[in-house]
Amino acid sequence: MQNNYDTSKAYVQYNEDILSGKILASKNIILACQRFKDRFKRDDMWFDYTDVDKRIKFCRKFKQFKERFNGKPLILLPWQEWIFANIFGFKWKSDNSRVTTKVLLFVARKAGKTALSAALCLVQLFLDDNNGQEIDLIANNTKQAQICFEYIEKFADSLDPNELILKHYVNQLKMPITSSSVIVKPNEYRALDGLNPSTFICDELHAAVNSKSYDVLKSGQGFQTNPLAIVITTAGHFLDGYPLFEMRKGCIRILEGEFEDEAQFSALYELDDEDDWEDTSLWIKANPAIGHTVSVKGLMDDFRTAKNIPAEEAEFKSKHLNIFCHDANGWLDPEFVRDSMQAVDYDQLMKTKDYVWGAVDLSSTTDLSCFTLMFIPSKRRTYYPDKYIFLTRVYVTEQALKNSKNRDLYKNWIANGYLNLIEGNAIDYDKIMYDILGFKDKVRIDTIGYDTWNATQFVINCEKKGLIMQPFSQSIAAFTQPTKEFERLIFSDQIIIDYNPIIPWAFNNVVLIHPKGTDNIKPSKLLDEHKIDPVITLVQSLGTYLYTQGLLKGDSEIYTGVKKNANNK
Numbered sequence: 001m002q003n004n005y006d007t008s009k010a011y012v013q014y015n016e017d018i019l020s021g022k023i024l025a026s027k028n029i030i031l032a033c034q035r036f037k038d039r040f041k042r043d044d045m046w047f048d049y050t051d052v053d054k055r056i057k058f059c060r061k062f063k064q065f066k067e068r069f070n071g072k073p074l075i076l077l078p079w080q081e082w083i084f085a086n087i088f089g090f091k092w093k094s095d096n097s098r099v100t101t102k103v104l105l106f107v108a109r110k111a112g113k114t115a116l117s118a119a120l121c122l123v124q125l126f127l128d129d130n131n132g133q134e135i136d137l138i139a140n141n142t143k144q145a146q147i148c149f150e151y152i153e154k155f156a157d158s159l160d161p162n163e164l165i166l167k168h169y170v171n172q173l174k175m176p177i178t179s180s181s182v183i184v185k186p187n188e189y190r191a192l193d194g195l196n197p198s199t200f201i202c203d204e205l206h207a208a209v210n211s212k213s214y215d216v217l218k219s220g221q222g223f224q225t226n227p228l229a230i231v232i233t234t235a236g237h238f239l240d241g242y243p244l245f246e247m248r249k250g251c252i253r254i255l256e257g258e259f260e261d262e263a264q265f266s267a268l269y270e271l272d273d274e275d276d277w278e279d280t281s282l283w284i285k286a287n288p289a290i291g292h293t294v295s296v297k298g299l300m301d302d303f304r305t306a307k308n309i310p311a312e313e314a315e316f317k318s319k320h321l322n323i324f325c326h327d328a329n330g331w332l333d334p335e336f337v338r339d340s341m342q343a344v345d346y347d348q349l350m351k352t353k354d355y356v357w358g359a360v361d362l363s364s365t366t367d368l369s370c371f372t373l374m375f376i377p378s379k380r381r382t383y384y385p386d387k388y389i390f391l392t393r394v395y396v397t398e399q400a401l402k403n404s405k406n407r408d409l410y411k412n413w414i415a416n417g418y419l420n421l422i423e424g425n426a427i428d429y430d431k432i433m434y435d436i437l438g439f440k441d442k443v444r445i446d447t448i449g450y451d452t453w454n455a456t457q458f459v460i461n462c463e464k465k466g467l468i469m470q471p472f473s474q475s476i477a478a479f480t481q482p483t484k485e486f487e488r489l490i491f492s493d494q495i496i497i498d499y500n501p502i503i504p505w506a507f508n509n510v511v512l513i514h515p516k517g518t519d520n521i522k523p524s525k526l527l528d529e530h531k532i533d534p535v536i537t538l539v540q541s542l543g544t545y546l547y548t549q550g551l552l553k554g555d556s557e558i559y560t561g562v563k564k565n566a567n568n569k
Contacts, residue, residue: 003047005040011052011085014078026285028268031255036086045090045099052089055123056081062119063158069293074155079288080116086265087120087228100265101221103230104251107269108286109319112293113232117201118151120230121182122159124199125175128226133180136200136217138187140207145184146171148203152182192216199228206236206318209529210405211243235270235318237325239334241409241505245324270322277321278307286322331483331512331523334504336490337497344391344498348383349375350442357548358436359449359472359540361533362427362458363400368419369427370394371436372537373445374545377494388489389496390541392503392534393435394418399425405529409505418500429458437465449544452561470548472540473561476513479522481552482543483512489542497538506534 007013017023018033025033039045062074076084083105090099107113121135137152139145149171156173160166167174171184185192187208193216200217208214214231221227231247239245251266253259275282280300287294299320306316314325325333360371375389396419401410413419422428439445449472450459459469472478489495497503509530510523523539525532546552547559557563 003040003042005037006049009049009053009081009085010078011056011081014082015085024282024284026268026270026272028252028255028266028270029285032086032266032268035255036082039090039099044094045092047085047089048091049089052081052085055088055127056084058123058127059119061159062122062155064115065154074115074119076116076119077112077289077292080112083116083267086267098226098228099262101227101229101263102218102261102265103228104247104264104266104268105230105232106248106267106322107232107234107288108294108322109234110294110298111269111287111289113234114148114151114203117148117203117230117232118155120228121148121152121199121201122155124228125173125180125182128198130198130226131178131180133175133178133198134196135180135182136185136192136195136197137183137203138185138192138200138213138217139203140187140205142171142184142186144203145187148201149173149182149184187213192220195220196223197221198224198226200230202229202231203233205231205233205244205247206238208243209238209527210408211247212405212408214243215408235322235324237314237318237330237508239324239504239508240338240501241406242508268322277317277323278303283321286320330508331510332487332490332507334507337504337507340490340493340495341497341499341503344389344496345383349381349389351383352378352380353443354378354380355444355446356439357446357449357541357545359537359544360432360436360455360458361451361537361540362429362432362454363533367400368394368396368531368533369432370533370537371432371448372534372541373436373439373443374538374541375443376545384496386494387496388494388542389498390538391439391498392500392537393420393432394500394502394534395420395422395427395432397422397425397427406531413502418502430461433458433462433465433467436462436467440467447544447548449540449547451540470544471560471562472544472547473557473559475558475561476515476520476522477554478559478561479539479543480520481554482539482546483521483523485546486539486542500534503534503538506532510535 005012007016015033015036018025018030056076059076060073064072064074087100087103092099124135125133137145137148152173153168156166165175173182192213197217197220202214218229233244251264254261254264269288270286271277271282284290302316302320306312317323318325354375356373356375358371358373363369370392372390372392377386379385396410401407404410410419414421422431447468447470449470451474452471462469509525509532513522513524523532523535
């Protein structure tokens, strides 16, 4: 059992070059390298150089088949060898099992992720002493997983061209002598339940809206001696609350020592927050294969395109520099929203009993419901007198929780008090009404804007309780000016939003409807699971204030949706 830090090995020297600054790297890669070195000092684990070297050498048997590498052996670069070393090298002295069972490889496009995934699968298939291996491939769609499988098949052909050991089938590779297989699986968690994968590769997690498939496969590894769950991905456009963004945050906390999880290995090749994305000297942080599989010329060509076409900037940053970016087709970057959020001091805010304006968005069973109250700037209060302050409450029914694709997120928010659970199958509108009325004794509620859909009885009940209710049209025309004004206010740092993680998550789900030939815009969503209800009530509460105070241009019909007639001029 060896514990010497042997820099004659390329992967150990790579680790040392990162720590010494010889190779420029992100702070999270530096932390991972320090963790690697520190493990050699531990008494409870040892490093198996023989196993690591055997696996690296085995990869050279694979013949590549793409472009200029066609026909050449797969020779791992030092950073790839370092990944192998982290996965396969450290073992517990107590039972000789591998320390690493979970892996996040976060690296920019063209780094050779797919070839690396294929190599990892095949070294497991051939070199793990484990009959009956089940190696599963999943991605956000089957086509993506099939790309990885193509590499596996081609590499397998270079090892066993006559199929003496490996048998090829549609989306499946079998090794009968060990009763083992590599299989492309559909990304549908119900179809994955009951599986017992020894290894699985989850490709391009950035596009996933939930972690159900990953979770089902990971839970299926419970009886494996040396399980391995590998996520290989670039950054993407799904931020707060989405699987990759949350997984990366958790991995950073482990690297920083906030959490302890020896089983998790993370290689986060990315730019640091303070880095200038236009500084080409920093790009190696996200592109460890730059100058090898990553063409410098190709990167520069894409960079110039991103500089000349703003819509391409987010794509370049996310795919080539591994920076999480709001979708270029979206509205406000959730980062602006997060910067505007803080825990509001209710006692301070409500001392002066200022007027507030509000909005409600009611659902039936499947959606979120919410209301927002907005405080306008007021010289009467000492608590942020120059700010618009927004308070939002969000609700979900038990039935919606049960059926939603966002169920895991919702459960977490319910547990932490950010999402209100309503018993039964339908929203209890009286519950929302009484929650609004709970503020009525502390502030002066001027007007509540509402969408007329499904709101008739709710409005009648609210008016009986003394609330002034105002219909607010859901048309693009009605939302245009409030949307633009909300954007102006948040960019000029005039907004405070009471802290709730549901709100930046909802902003991440927004796309803007913008009909050609008009200046009209409205927040909308692409997918049903992309809930944006809190965004609607934030904008609508501002719009209700602007409309009722005569600060918006246009006829009242634009904002209320109520047509004038002879008795209502």
